Amino acid sequence: MYNRKLESREQSGPRINDYQVLEEIGRGSFGSVRKVVHLPSNKVLVRKEIQYGHMNSKERQQLITECAILSQLKHENIVEFYEWDSDKNVLYFYMEYCSNGDLSQMISNFKKERKYIPEKLVWRIMVQILTALYRCHYGTDLVPLESIYDKVRPPVKGSNAVIHRDLKPGNIFLSTEKVPDPSTASQTLDYNKAFVKLGDFGLAKSLGSSVEFATTYVGTPYYMSPEVLMDQPYSPLSDIWSLGCVVYEMCTLRPPFQAKTYSDLQRRIRAGSFERIPEYYSKELQQVIDSCINPDLQSRASSYSLLQNIQLRIARKSLQLERFEDTLLDYEKELMNIGDILERQAGEYEAEMAVIKNQYRKEFDHAVEQRVREILNGKKVSGVPDIMVGKNQLHRPDYHWRVKG
Numbered sequence: 001m002y003n004r005k006l007e008s009r010e011q012s013g014p015r016i017n018d019y020q021v022l023e024e025i026g027r028g029s030f031g032s033v034r035k036v037v038h039l040p041s042n043k044v045l046v047r048k049e050i051q052y053g054h055m056n057s058k059e060r061q062q063l064i065t066e067c068a069i070l071s072q073l074k075h076e077n078i079v080e081f082y083e084w085d086s087d088k089n090v091l092y093f094y095m096e097y098c099s100n101g102d103l104s105q106m107i108s109n110f111k112k113e114r115k116y117i118p119e120k121l122v123w124r125i126m127v128q129i130l131t132a133l134y135r136c137h138y139g140t141d142l143v144p145l146e147s148i149y150d151k152v153r154p155p156v157k158g159s160n161a162v163i164h165r166d167l168k169p170g171n172i173f174l175s176t177e178k179v180p181d182p183s184t185a186s187q188t189l190d191y192n193k194a195f196v197k198l199g200d201f202g203l204a205k206s207l208g209s210s211v212e213f214a215t216t217y218v219g220t221p222y223y224m225s226p227e228v229l230m231d232q233p234y235s236p237l238s239d240i241w242s243l244g245c246v247v248y249e250m251c252t253l254r255p256p257f258q259a260k261t262y263s264d265l266q267r268r269i270r271a272g273s274f275e276r277i278p279e280y281y282s283k284e285l286q287q288v289i290d291s292c293i294n295p296d297l298q299s300r301a302s303s304y305s306l307l308q309n310i311q312l313r314i315a316r317k318s319l320q321l322e323r324f325e326d327t328l329l330d331y332e333k334e335l336m337n338i339g340d341i342l343e344r345q346a347g348e349y350e351a352e353m354a355v356i357k358n359q360y361r362k363e364f365d366h367a368v369e370q371r372v373r374e375i376l377n378g379k380k381v382s383g384v385p386d387i388m389v390g391k392n393q394l395h396r397p398d399y400h401w402r403v404k405g
């Protein structure tokens with residue numbers, strides 16, 4: 001299992017030789033993304049390249065500090081960040097490979113089929129994004145729900161809030177596995193069972209800020225909050241705005257703000273008015289979206305307040321139960337495996353006992369025959385052979401059951 005901790009380059013030396021570089025799977029604003037094999041563990045990962053030759057030493061240091069924070073960010077809904085390495089002008093980030101596509105592909109698939117995304121699936125995906133955001137915004141994991149009536153406890157505000165800063169459908173990876181399996185990459189995903197993994201957490205912070213970032217960005221900043229467009233600092237609530245835009249897009253299959261020019265888009269985002277989602281969806285979902293896409297930072301929802309919503313609590317609880325069921329199924333498989341092993345070993349034990357008994361009987365018969373012959377030959381015999389009084393104990397074969405893997 002690959003789980004090497006991020007270490008300083010000075011301590012560990014370059015790691016590039018540990019990787020076999022495979023094909024490019026995409027390109028982002030900061031460089032290319034390739035599949036790689038981590039040779040010591042034979043695990044397929046993703047390597048993201050970031051050109052940093054233009055950065056001054058302070059910016060590089062900030063990027064490295066960010067890497068250290070990201071490497072600590074372990075959460076089932078966040079793409080795992082393994083380690084980083086550097087060349088003269090390029091930084092390499094090694095991350096978990098999410099082989100089953102992302103939310104933007106799911107949205108275009110529904111669009112192609114001219115179908116709405118079922119509301120249950122919208123809540124399911126939203127709650128997983130929120131769980132990951134909560135972990136980052138408050139630096140702590142959510143306590144599992146006992147029942148859907150449990151209120152989420154108020155978080156203690158930590159100083160290490162990590163803000164995503166680039167939440168968009170293309171950074172929300174989907175899989176049906178807790179640990180995505182690259183060998184199932186070509187299979188179609190049953191979206192109703194989709195698990196979410198957020199990618200690119202916090203990286204945008206080191207790579208540029210707000211408007212500067214928006215203008216160097218390859219894609220259109222459809223999901224960027226008005227305060228960020230106005231060059232105010234990012235806050236966790238900027239992620240909530242983006243989340244609202246993503247959820248809106250799941251319902252309408254297009255982002256809430258679109259325009260032909262960048263300045264028009266900026267104007268629309270700052271005004272913050274958008275069309276209602278289709279009637280197909282509940283009022284509650286519309287209200288949740290409204291509470292996220294709210295230009296007024298004071299009244300915009302937080303990840304904590306959103307998680308109090310009953311639909312989101314139901315979605316959380318049902319995911320918890322699904323995971324519990326998976327664990328039970330894993331146990332059941334393990335028990336069946338142990339049962340098979342025990343049955344096989346019992347068979348082997350009996351076969352071996354039969355061989356030993358057979359051998360014992362032959363030795364016994366032989367001893368009797370020999371003694372009778374001795375008596376008939378007039379030989380004076382004293383005592384009984386060991387085999388006939390059972391002094392030679394039958395040896396019992398040793399058996400231990402073992403569980404595979």
Ligand SMILES: Nc1ncnc2c1ncn2[C@@H]1O[C@H](COP(=O)(O)OP(=O)(O)OP(=O)(O)O)[C@@H](O)[C@H]1O
Binds near residue numbers: 026027033098173218
């Ligand atoms: N961990 C990953 N697993 C699988 N594919 C990935 C992973 N990270 C990125 N990709 C893919 O690589 C491509 C480039 O990703 P990258 O995050 O660099 O840029 P982007 O998000 O498309 O754009 P931007 O850099 O402007 O945000 C995308 O197609 C993305 O889906």
